[in-house]
Structure formats: C-alpha cells, structure tokens
Amino acid sequence: PDLSFAWIFNEYPSFVQEDSRRFVSQETGHLYIAKVEPSDVGNYTCVVTSGATRSHALGSPTPLVLRTDGVMGEYEPKIEVQFPETLPAAKGSTVKLECFALGK
Numbered sequence: 001p002d003l004s005f006a007w008i009f010n011e012y013p014s015f016v017q018e019d020s021r022r023f024v025s026q027e028t029g030h031l032y033i034a035k036v037e038p039s040d041v042g043n044y045t046c047v048v049t050s051g052a053t054r055s056h057a058l059g060s061p062t063p064l065v066l067r068t069d070g071v072m073g074e075y076e077p078k079i080e081v082q083f084p085e086t087l088p089a090a091k092g093s094t095v096k097l098e099c100f101a102l103g104k
Contacts, residue, residue, distance in 0.1 A: 002051040005029035008058075010042045025098055033064075041066055 005024055007016040016022055016031060023032045029048065033040055046059035089095045 003029075004049045004051065006047045006049070007031045008045040008047060016044070027098055036064070036066065038066060040064055 005026055007024060008014060009016050016024065018024060021034045021037075024030070025032070029046055031044060031046070041064055043061040043063050045061045048057045048059075049055070087095060087097075
C-alpha cells in the first residue's frame, strides 16, 4: 500500500508526465496512453518506489512502436475495471475508483 509508480520515457530523467492522454495507475502501476502519436514511440521503464524504505526498483524497458496496419491486436474495444467486491471507506473520506475504456 506504500508503493508509488512512475514511468521513464527513453532515458532517465525523462519521466512520463500525466496529462489528458497519459495516466499512471497508482493501483496497478499500469501506464495508459490514449490516441498514441508518433512522439510516443520509444522505450518505457516502470519505476516503483517504496515510501517505507525509500528504495526504487526499475522494470525492464518496454518498447512502444506504432503499427501501420490498423490491427488492434489484444486491445479490442472494452471497458476495463478492477473494482474490489467491497470497498470500506470512512465517512467523509475520498475514494478514487479507476475505470478505463480501451480500444479504437
């Protein structure tokens, strides 16, 4: 529960900046990019930071390449949710649920 996630684009210290097209889930660590553009092509590396130990771990670089054939592969249109069956919350607290629409 004390982990945070970030993504490096190509080389450190170039971190992915979240905006209207890019989102990093602090629940799963996944990086979501909407409407991929040529400027998104490159290598992405996940960085996981432990708040308790202040240590970092880096994943292997994952290349993003643009497909020109129009095939979506495994990312056909779908709604992806990973909500728990129940979500306890204190009265007056804020709860954030993540829901994503994937596909073309």
